[in-house]
Amino acid sequence: MSSPIPFEQARGIAASAEALPAVRRSLEEGIGCVLSEPVTAQLDIPHAATSAMDGWAVTAAEEPQWALRSDRADRPGIVLQPLAAGEAVAVVTGTPIPKGAHSVLRSEHGYIDHSGSQGTRLHATPGTPDLEPHRNIRPTAAEAHTGQLLCEPGRILTATRAATAAVAGYDNLAVIPPPRVRLILTGGEVITSGHPAPGQVRDVFGLALPTMLGAMGADLVGSDRIDDDAAALVDLMEKNPPDVIITTGGTAGSPADVLRPALTRLRARILVDSVAMRPGHPALLARHNGTYILGLPGNPLAGFAALAALGEPLIRALRGITPAATSHALRAGSALQGPRTGVRLVPVQVTQETVQPLPHTSSHMMRGLAEADALAIVPAGGLTTxxxxxxxxxxGSPGPIGGRAHISIR
Incomplete structure (x- = not known):
């Protein structure tokens, strides 16, 4: 293992990965992906003027009364014939406005008279504002004109943006797909249920990583569990290689650590051999035949810290999100102890843009991270209040830093 790479340099290497090639996906399948083409209105939105109210489409008239036609639109999809002078016709919300209409008189602002000699007549309630030109009519192109830019490339196709694209006339879009990730969990001492005996530990990575990776926007395509066996690890890495392989444990240089010997057999290119950070300094990043290999240390906090430091920017870069490496500037609410060299990632709670360090934050522990809102990057020498x-x-956090909900159960 060579000298650790500075923290920001290591993150920069992970963030420099090229985005995956774009593919065309249906709007539904593309939700959560990053757009690689602009979304423009393929037609005027709305593409036709429609009624904003239930009532009657009326023509301009000196007296607020009209001959009421016998045909009517009792659902939005009915297209009515043009109105002649002095006519009105019943419409519902969403009905295309017939040619010749002046405005829409709301149903509560009009009444029908069947008693006159001139046939059925519609009368407007005195003082109604609905006789102003275009009143209660949703005009064509009120939201967007044909060709207008609705969403730039590089933005995530959210559910609401996909719905907007549908309204704009799209059935599919060019998007950058989520990176396909496979987990390889190593360690014969790791058990998945029950109480561990001496020499055993409970699995945390197989439980937490799928949800964490999903929240990052990755597509988990498989998970394997093996003993500390370099040959078995090589075989798995060469089998149906995805975009990213994430391994857990075995990243250091002891005889029990198998990742580095496996990478040597593969002749993989080491991009980050280790990182000047605590916990998590044995984390590594390599590449083999187009597949990135991210090695997370086996201690829980160390492994999850390495995922935050290297895995997050790597996945964001592959998804085409810029900037890929991001952080959030806050203020220390109390002194934060730093390492002698490099940086220390400290689980902290955030209150009103101020961070407080948590207890139980040794590399093998979980309690501090479980209550953390963020990981503070504390430089050598530490920080003062x-x-x-x-x-x-x-x-895997559900929201932005500092946006955590605290729920009281009574």
């Missing part, structure tokens, strides 16, 4: 501190989101 009120100094600015850059923070990373906890992997």
């Amino acid at each position: 009120d100094q600015h501190v850059e923070c990373l989101p906890v992997p």
